[in-house]
Amino acid sequence: MEKITSAALKKRPLIISGPCSAETEEQVLQTAIQLKKTGLVDVLRAGIWKPRTRPGSFEGIGSIGLPWLQKAREITGLPVAIEVATSRQVEEALSHQIDILWIGARTTVNPFSVQEIADAVKGVNIPVLIKNPIHPDLELWTGALERILKAGIKHVGLIHRGFSSYGNTLYRNAPMWHLAIEMRRRNPDTMMINDPSHICGRRDILPDIAQTAVDLGFDGLMIESHITPDAAWSDAKQQVTPGRLEEMLHQIVWRRENGTNGEFHATLQKLREQIDQLDDELMQILAARMQIADKIGQYKKENNITILQTKRWNDILERALEKSEQLKLSKEFLIKYFDSVHIESIYHQNKIMNDS
Ligand code: PEP
Ligand code: MN
Numbered sequence: 202m203e204k205i206t207s208a209a210l211k212k213r214p215l216i217i218s219g220p221c222s223a224e225t226e227e228q229v230l231q232t233a234i235q236l237k238k239t240g241l242v243d244v245l246r247a248g249i250w251k252p253r254t255r256p257g258s259f260e261g262i263g264s265i266g267l268p269w270l271q272k273a274r275e276i277t278g279l280p281v282a283i284e285v286a287t288s289r290q291v292e293e294a295l296s297h298q299i300d301i302l303w304i305g306a307r308t309t310v311n312p313f314s315v316q317e318i319a320d321a322v323k324g325v326n327i328p329v330l331i332k333n334p335i336h337p338d339l340e341l342w343t344g345a346l347e348r349i350l351k352a353g354i355k356h357v358g359l360i361h362r363g364f365s366s367y368g369n370t371l372y373r374n375a376p377m378w379h380l381a382i383e384m385r386r387r388n389p390d391t392m393m394i395n396d397p398s399h400i401c402g403r404r405d406i407l408p409d410i411a412q413t414a415v416d417l418g419f420d421g422l423m424i425e426s427h428i429t430p431d432a433a434w435s436d437a438k439q440q441v442t443p444g445r446l447e448e449m450l451h452q453i454v455w456r457r458e459n460g461t462n463g464e465f466h467a468t469l470q471k472l473r474e475q476i477d478q479l480d481d482e483l484m485q486i487l488a489a490r491m492q493i494a495d496k497i498g499q500y501k502k503e504n505n506i507t508i509l510q511t512k513r514w515n516d517i518l519e520r521a522l523e524k525s526e527q528l529k530l531s532k533e534f535l536i537k538y539f540d541s542v543h544i545e546s547i548y549h550q551n552k553i554m555n556d557s
Contacts, residue, residue: 418463
């Protein structure tokens with residue numbers, strides 16, 4: 202079949218969808234046919250080799266799934282995309298006329314692997330999409346982009362799939378939008394696709410993330426879909442039926458493509474990230490301040506002195522109010538703020554005094 206990808210990749214928004222993993226021929230073909238029927242999907246995706254964090258879970262159907270994708274392509278006319286992590290996988294993909302390759306988050310972290318893929322695609326006319334590395338490191342993402350560009354690949358795209366963070370959060374992978382925005386700023390001519398599926402890890406919040414990506418002016422979305430999502434062999438919780446995908450895509454408010462909207466949201470998002478950062482720092486400073494209050498509490502306890510030292514408190518307030526004008530903070534605000542800090546400080550010292 203004729204190479205159809207270069208033109209297909211120019212469409213905006215570019216919608217890539219398909220199962221997390223190819224499982225059976227029937228599942229691949231049915232998903233592809235239903236996705237094609239929506240009229241909204243531009244590229245069919247499916248994982249053939251699945252890099253799993255721990256062994257024992259489904260690690261992909263392997264090479265026997267490649268002909269299923271060829272068949273899906275023949276039936277639907279949709280270009281097909283798979284993830285590759287080794288040169289052997291690249292060779293197998295190429296020998297089965299796979300149209301687009303993507304590098305997964307667990308591979309982008311490893312320059313040896315990325316270079317191996319870059320060497321394997323050298324001189325080949327195939328688009329390569331690069332997912333962000335698992336952890337929030339723009340240099341590794343940039344390094345992977347540079348390696349693929351150096352291999353002479355003309356159609357390179359980036360996929361923002363969120364970043365791993367420790368502990369339980371709403372997201373499977375924190376979006377950290379500011380990093381995707383910064384990557385976009387550094388590479389304004391490179392296509393940036395958002396993958397809400399791996400950010401969310403659950404299907405109910407996919408629309409919010411997809412909408413934010415659209416608001417930020419991303420070039421497209423990669424969303425996992427499956428004919429029977431709950432029965433999927435991998436990432437069951439985050440996959441949606443092609444029907445649900447269609448519904449979701451219709452509900453998204455697509456922004457004008459003149460760039461102003463994307464830029465507006467990108468700027469807003471960046472400013473908000475800065476506020477969040479400062480709020481975090483303020484809280485750290487407040488926590489450090491309370492630890493000192495604890496020490497003072499301990500000292501007062503040992504010396505049998507009262508917590509409330511009115512003179513000291515007036516001095517603190519006076520010192521702060523003197524700075525009000527220079528800092529452009531109103532006196533009312535400073536009084537309220539220091540009152541709250543004082544109450545919290547007394548509470549801390551009280552606890553120390555009364556703990557035996
Ligand atoms: C995937 O797309 O199925 C996948 C494994 O994604 P990621 O590399 O983003 O985890
Ligand atoms: Mn997946």
